[in-house]
Amino acid sequence: xxxxxxxxxxxxxxxxxxxxxxxxxxxxxxxxxxxxxxxxxxxxxxxxxxxxxxxxxxxxxxxxxxxxxxxxxxxxxxxxxxxxxxxxxxxxxxxxxxxxxxxxxxxxxxxxxxxxxxxxxxxxxxxxxxxxxxxxxxxxxxxxxxxxxxxxxxxxxxxxxxxxxxxxxxxxxxxxxxxxxxxxxxxxxxxxxxxxxxxxxxxxxxxxxxxxxxxxxxxxxxxxxxxxxxxxxxxxxxxxxxxxxxxxxxxxxxxxxxxxxxxxxxxxxxxxxxxxxxxxxxxxxxxxxxxxxxxxxxxxxxxxxxxxxxxxxxxxxxxxxxxxxxxxxxxxxxxxxxxxxxxxxxxxxxxxxxxxxxxxxxxxxxxxxxxxxxxxxxxxxxxxxxxxxxxxxxxxxxxxxxxxxxxxxxxxxxxxxxxxxxxxxxxxxxxxxxxxxxxxxxxxxxxxxxxxxxxxxxxxxxxxxxxxxxxxxxxxxxxxx
Numbered sequence: 318x319x320x321x322x323x324x325x326x327x328x329x330x331x332x333x334x335x336x337x338x339x340x341x342x343x344x345x346x347x348x349x350x351x352x353x354x355x356x357x358x359x360x361x362x363x364x365x366x367x368x369x370x371x372x373x374x375x376x377x378x379x380x381x382x383x384x385x386x387x388x389x390x391x392x393x394x395x396x397x398x399x400x401x402x403x404x405x406x407x408x409x410x411x412x413x414x415x416x417x418x419x420x421x422x423x424x425x426x427x428x429x430x431x432x433x434x435x436x437x438x439x440x441x442x443x444x445x446x447x448x449x450x451x452x453x454x455x456x457x458x459x460x461x462x463x464x465x466x467x468x469x470x471x472x473x474x475x476x477x478x479x480x481x482x483x484x485x486x487x488x489x490x491x492x493x494x495x496x497x498x499x500x501x502x503x504x505x506x507x508x509x510x511x512x513x514x515x516x517x518x519x520x521x522x523x524x525x526x527x528x529x530x531x532x533x534x535x536x537x538x539x540x541x542x543x544x545x546x547x548x549x550x551x552x553x554x555x556x557x558x559x560x561x562x563x564x565x566x567x568x569x570x571x572x573x574x575x576x577x578x579x580x581x582x583x584x585x586x587x588x589x590x591x592x593x594x595x596x597x598x599x600x601x602x603x604x605x606x607x608x609x610x611x612x613x614x615x616x617x618x619x620x621x622x623x624x625x626x627x628x629x630x631x632x633x634x635x636x637x638x639x640x641x642x643x644x645x646x647x648x649x650x651x652x653x654x655x656x657x658x659x660x661x662x663x664x665x666x667x668x669x670x671x672x673x674x675x676x677x678x679x680x681x682x683x684x685x686x687x688x689x690x691x692x693x694x695x696x697x698x699x700x701x702x703x704x705x706x707x708x709x710x711x712x713x714x715x716x717x718x719x720x721x722x723x724x725x726x727x728x729x730x731x732x733x734x735x736x737x738x739x740x741x742x743x744x745x746x747x748x749x750x751x752x753x754x755x756x757x758x759x760x761x762x763x764x765x766x767x768x769x770x771x772x773x774x775x776x777x778x779x780x781x782x783x784x785x786x787x788x789x790x791x792x793x794x795x796x797x798x
């Protein structure tokens with residue numbers, strides 16, 4: 318008998334056997350449970366009206382994180398606690414402190430977006446940080462929730478009032494929730510089937526390899542932030558899905574003296590604190606990927622394998638000289654990340670092969686590393702151009718190393734090799750940088766000639782690196798897009 322999808326819904330156990338494995342959590346809540354507090358706004362993970370909270374037991378404690386239910390597949394919540402706006406209030410009907418603050422401080426008008434805001438604010442109430450949440454933290458948590466009525470000020474007032482509140486019935490009964498979730502955890506992988514549609518969630522690298530060998534055409538699911546759109550917007554169905562989020566080897570972040578090794582299924586929210594310490598400019602780029610809800614489930618591995626030319630993380634990986642490991646039944650192979658792409662949305666990945674991890678070398682001493690993303694707005698927007706720059710200038714002022722990674726300049730993410738060659742061996746001067754910018758035209762000329770908006774941005778980002786590194790006293794606030 319096939320396994321059931323098991324989870325806690327607002328504290329009550331559910332075992333599902335009669336739903337498609339690619340059904341979204343939002344669709345399940347509204348059409349099966351008839352819980353309509355969670356709203357559908359955009360159905361693509363942008364507006365936050367569908368926000369719910371996923372709870373996991375981690376080292377004997379509960380971790381609560383907001384996600385977009387409109388693009389979250391049901392198989393992903395196996396063994397988790399699914400909390401909706403209906404489950405936030407207390408059993409006696411009194412409001413949770415977050416809900417009460419929304420009432421007291423007039424944080425809602427039409428109310429359509431309010432359930433999503435309440436769920437994001439719930440995670441702020443259960444703040445995980447070592448220090449109290451700052452304004453920047455609050456903006457980050459709420460960046461994935463849009464409101465067309467209040468102008469946000471009352472909602473921000475609520476956020477400041479309830480930030481890091483922590484004490485509620487969920488903390489009072491935390492041990493009971495942890496025990497209930499731990500009793501649901503599997504020792505072997507899940508195999509779920511409904512009407513010949515299959516969802517697998519292996520628990521080991523070898524089990525994953527065997528499944529991919531058996532089902533070479535299966536879609537691999539990490540965060541599913543793109544695949545979820547195919548369900549919610551294009552109404553696609555998938556015969557076989559293989560989830561990666563329970564494979565321990567794919568969910569590790571390891572740090573050595575020389576490199577950072579990132580498993581293919583590591584979510585951005587898990588990774589970002591390490592990046593802030595090791596590669597701060599890269600961390601700033603990651604914090605602008607989608608929204609808090611997207612980064613909770615989205616992965617660097619998914620960003621690589623989706624092969625979008627505007628993928629936010631790829632330029633930094635290229636500039637840092639990252640390599641990727643691909644695994645199949647035939648063994649493993651490693652290659653530079655820039656060699657992974659062969660055309661628009663095309664990679665060298667073969668059937669039966671999957672991305673295992675990314676190795677990012679640490680920066681040698683005295684290297685300059687900068688990374689920028691330019692978009693129409695700061696949050697929840699795709700990049701017009703993303704650029705990352707790894708440059709070494711010796712004590713004589715000569716450029717001895719340069720790797721310039723770009724996304725958005727063509728059909729694939731790419732290194733600006735002509736510009737690199739124009740810099741190396743030359744003095745780090747404005748004249749040489751201008752020459753490198755002219756050489757960079759050749760890196761983009763086939764699709765984006767000089768004078769094209771994106772090409773001009775790409776060229777001028779290199780000039781920005783020069784200005785920032787040679788004129789540290791300059792007021793560069795206008796650059797912070």
